[in-house]
Amino acid sequence: MKLIIRDDYDQVSEFAAKYVRRQILDYGTGPGRCFTLGLPTGSTPLGMYKKLIEFCKEGSLSFEYVITFNMDEYVGLPRNHPESYHSFMFQNFFRHINIDPKNVHILDGNAKDLVKECEEYERKIKEAGGIRLFVGGIGPDGHIAFNEPGSSLTSRTRIKTLARDTILANARFFGNDISQVPTQALTVGVGTVMDAYEVMILISGAGKAFALHQAIECGVSHMWTVSAFQMHARTTFVADEDATEELRVKTVRYFKGLMETHLKLIGE
Numbered sequence: 458m459k460l461i462i463r464d465d466y467d468q469v470s471e472f473a474a475k476y477v478r479r480q481i482l483d484y485g486t487g488p489g490r491c492f493t494l495g496l497p498t499g500s501t502p503l504g505m506y507k508k509l510i511e512f513c514k515e516g517s518l519s520f521e522y523v524i525t526f527n528m529d530e531y532v533g534l535p536r537n538h539p540e541s542y543h544s545f546m547f548q549n550f551f552r553h554i555n556i557d558p559k560n561v562h563i564l565d566g567n568a569k570d571l572v573k574e575c576e577e578y579e580r581k582i583k584e585a586g587g588i589r590l591f592v593g594g595i596g597p598d599g600h601i602a603f604n605e606p607g608s609s610l611t612s613r614t615r616i617k618t619l620a621r622d623t624i625l626a627n628a629r630f631f632g633n634d635i636s637q638v639p640t641q642a643l644t645v646g647v648g649t650v651m652d653a654y655e656v657m658i659l660i661s662g663a664g665k666a667f668a669l670h671q672a673i674e675c676g677v678s679h680m681w682t683v684s685a686f687q688m689h690a691r692t693t694f695v696a697d698e699d700a701t702e703e704l705r706v707k708t709v710r711y712f713k714g715l716m717e718t719h720l721k722l723i724g725e
Contacts, residue, residue: 458687460673460712461695461719466661469697470504473659475723477509478518480590486522493524495591498542501659502594506550513554520556524585528602530564532641540630564643575614575643591653595660598622599668599681603644610685612646647685655691660700669696670703
């Protein structure tokens with residue numbers, strides 16, 4: 458497990474984008490050799506997406522041979538709704554890069570058979586050879602994707618009823634009208650993400666500090682699903698200074714002492 462500590466959100470975003478670029482370039486994509494990338498929604502990855510768009514436009518990165526799988530989608534929200542994760546991803550990322558639309562995979566929250574939709578998603582991931590790098594963010598309660606506290610750490614893609622805290626947190630995207638926030642979502646499971654070859658989790662802001670403490674310094678617990686990634690062979694947490702407020706001074710000093718080595722991961 459690695460913890461990368463950067464000064465602020467912008468530096469977290471830049472590191473994350475450079476890390477994604479380095480992994481794709483080192484993999485050596487081309488005809489018959491696609492890089493599989495798992496992606497999150499929410500405010501945290503927006504800076505990373507902006508930088509990746511810049512890399513694509515300047516010609517230092519191509520998504521021609523990249524296959525993506527998103528983490529989750531609301532149930533019952535029209536695909537063209539401005540707050541659907543389909544809309545989010547195309548507005549903030551996919552429409553700005555040279556990715557083939559057939560290589561974009563997002564769960565369909567309006568499928569006639571939601572259980573089958575989830576099963577098919579798992580099948581598609583396996584057919585693509587698994588996820589090479591899964592990028593995620595976390596909630597203040599330490600959930601990853603919509604794997605809320607209490608979720609099984611071996612869970613697979615499934616229908617999930619959202620916790621009230623999650624609904625309240627998401628109300629800001631729906632005019633602060635709780636009644637408009639979907640109460641269910643389709644989400645990859647903790648086990649689905651754990652199957653990825655590599656995982657990178659982005660954490661920004663003091664509001665996520667206790668969750669990062671649970672993820673880094675405490676034991677594995679289904680009440681803090683992000684903590685499961687202590688058990689992953691290749692997990693990288695990327696956090697800003699504000700997000701480290703709940704960590705022990707000794708912990709912060711230890712990981713900062715490794716930064717010279719960790720910066721080599723992005724070619725710096």
